[in-house]
Amino acid sequence: MPEKDYTKTGRSCRVTFSLPAEVNAQNACLCADFNDWNQTSHPMKRRKDGSFTLTISLKPGRQYRYRFLLDGERWENDWAAESYVPNSLGSEDSLVTIEHV
Numbered sequence: 001m002p003e004k005d006y007t008k009t010g011r012s013c014r015v016t017f018s019l020p021a022e023v024n025a026q027n028a029c030l031c032a033d034f035n036d037w038n039q040t041s042h043p044m045k046r047r048k049d050g051s052f053t054l055t056i057s058l059k060p061g062r063q064y065r066y067r068f069l070l071d072g073e074r075w076e077n078d079w080a081a082e083s084y085v086p087n088s089l090g091s092e093d094s095l096v097t098i099e100h101v
Contacts (some may be wrong), residue, residue, distance in 0.1 A: 027070070
């Protein structure tokens, strides 16, 4: 599940997305509705153990759909997502909810 860290004012939430080394990828990008599913705008940092991580700020009060693009060709959902919702391509998107605090 993505880790959430709300600011003191509650106007923003820093969300850390992560992928385990078991994805066996050389690179990974976070693609989501908040970046118009852009396949290059949010590259994830690869750690020495082969896992990936990325922290971004999101506005509270809504849910965000997202998926990971591995090696520019393989789509993966977050294995630890809060939930999943069907998409228009016949598969599912991962879902993260950022609450008002």
